[in-house]
Amino acid sequence: MAETWVNSAQRIGRDLHLDLRLDLSAPGxxxxxxxxxxxxAVREGRLAPGTRLPPYRSLAADLGLARNTVADAYAELVAEGWLTARxxxxxxxxxRARPRRGRPPRGSRVLPVAPQHNLRPGQPDAAGFPRADWVAAVRRSVTSAPSAAFGPGDPRGREELxxxxxxxxxxxxxxRTDPERIVVGSGVGPALRLLYGEGVLRGRLALEEYGLPFHRELLDRSGVRTDPLGVDGYGARTAELPELPRARAVLLTPAHQFPTxxxxxxxxxxxxxxWARQSGGVILEDDYDGEFRHDRTPVGALQGLDPDRVVYLGSVSKSLSPxxxxxxxxxxxxxVDAVLAAKGRWEAYASALDQLALADFIESGGYDRHIRRMRQRxxxxxxxxxxxxxERAPHVTVTGVAAGLHVxxxxxxGTATAACRAARAAGVGVDELAGYRHPGAAGPGQDGLVVGYAAPPDHAYPAALAxxxxxxxPAG
Incomplete structure (x- = not known):
């Protein structure tokens, strides 16, 4: 018997079929x-953790083996820790049985593997999504929506939202705004593409020296040259903006600098x-998690200081769900007119039904209740x-204000790179701070890890921290 294919039906709430190739040709x-x-099969990941195996009687019949042979094999693998039986x-x-990580074939595309402990920044608690309240908002908004809501979209977005x-x-x-100066889209990244890829804004852009690589790459693909602006414990060093004379705009995260x-x-x-008033420049304010200040009332948006010089960017990717x-x-x-003209040519409109539901969710008070609940969590x-x-690593310092979804x-x-590698080897998903630094930033950077605390489910969070x-x- 060189090799055998198992095709054994098992019932786990409904009929499922487990197809598995087993090589039984080895001697012994x-x-x-x-x-x-x-x-x-477990080592290679063909049998994933949690997979239910066929009853030993069924497997014995499929393989043409004695029942005791299969039962003894199961018992041995349970004793070794490969299987569990309850x-x-x-x-x-x-x-706890994890597949071994072999080297992928040359030229193959390697897809990212989700860590066992997800402490990556920027990811909200998916389990916290207010399903029942959202479903109620969808039902109310769709029931009362005018027929026009189900027709072609408006580049501005739904008036209700x-x-x-x-x-x-x-x-x-x-x-400080009114509905006519708000344009609904699908997120901050698409908004940057809209502003720069379609020529609404032109010229060089100053960026905080620590920020999302995704934003830099997106802007680079749109042909935008970026200049790093220094960051310290008080945020971006905006007094240095006049030293960047070619910058026509600056992208800031004033409520909670990302990621520091x-x-x-x-x-x-x-x-x-x-600077914006004197130079004729524009401030792009990314208020990505401004509602989540944990130690005091959230600081208001920078836009309120000068609505004619600030483009305020927001989304529900952190507050509700990406x-x-x-x-x-x-x-x-x-x-406004330039953005609407560009959006009409370029961007696929956000779902009108989701817009209606979000409008209802906000107006019913559900959004405020959700924000308060998640802020406490x-x-x-x-x-x-x-x-x-x-308690266990007092030499490690947590920086920044008590806010947001990460620290x-x-x-x-000199220890951050090795610590990041060790974390990933242990199945802990974290990022090294250096990966967020602008490649053109001068001087030495900071050693640190960027750790998100929102994504793990409650029951898994203590193990992730441990x-x-x-x-x-260790301490230096």
Missing amino acids: GRRAALIRALRE QGAGTQVAE RRALADYLARARGV GAALHPERRAAAVD ALRLGWLVLPEGL YRRRRDELVALLA VLRLPA ALVDVLP
Whole structure:
């Protein structure tokens, strides 16, 4: 018997079929061959953790083996930790059994593997999505929507959502606007492509020296030259903007600098506005998680200081879910027509039904309740991380204000790269701070890890923190 294909029906709530190739040709007897074949299938990932195996009677019949042979093989693999067996649950591949990582064939495209402990920044708690409230908002909004809502879209976005956003942003973020100056889109990245890829804004752009590589790459593909602007514990050093004479605009994250975590100092806010007024430049304000200030009332948007010089960019990717693909631009009056003309040519409109649902969700108070609930959850998560570090790694410093969905851990000099590699080897998804630095930034950078605390489910969060602390470097 060189090799055997197993096609065994098993019932797990419904009929499923487990098709698996097992090589039973190795010497040493049927029992030993079956043990080796199953063990190899688990190692290679052909039998994933949690997979339920056929009852030993069924497998024995499919393979033409004695029942005791299969039962003994299962028992041996349970004893070794490859399988688990519980009354009423059958025999399953153990969750701790992980496939080995072989080298991919040359030229193949390697897809990213999700870490066992997801502490990557920028990802909200998916389990926190308010499903019941959202479904109610969808039902109400679709029932009451005018027939025109189901026809061709408007590049501005649905009026219902623009009205709701104007009221909410004024109340919660201090944004000064009206519905006619809001344009609904599908996120901050598409908004940058719209502004620069379609020629609404031109010229060089100043960027905070630490920021999203995705934004830099997107702008680079649109032919935009970028200049790094220094960042420290008070946010971007906006007083240095006049030293970048070719910059025609600046992209800032004033409420919570990404990723270092600083809040832009009031004097630096004023300096940014003064620069824009004197130079005729434009400020792009990415308010990516401005609602989530945990230690005090959130600081209002920079846009409120000068609505004619600031383009305010927001979305629900952190507050609700990136799956919704809803964002908005709050524009100076002089840019509205140019943005609408570009959007009409270029961008696929955001779903009108999602827009209607979000408008209802905001106006019903559901959005405010959700933000308060998630703010409390994220604050608890951050507090747990800080407390564990104080107990087990007091030499590691948490930087930035208590806000958002992530922190930066400052590490002893020269240890961040090794710590990031060790974390990933241990199945902990984190990022090295250096990966967020503008390639043109001058001088030495900072050593640190960027750690998100929002994504893991509640039951998995303590284990994720423990695994992180285990790989942090010792005190210098």
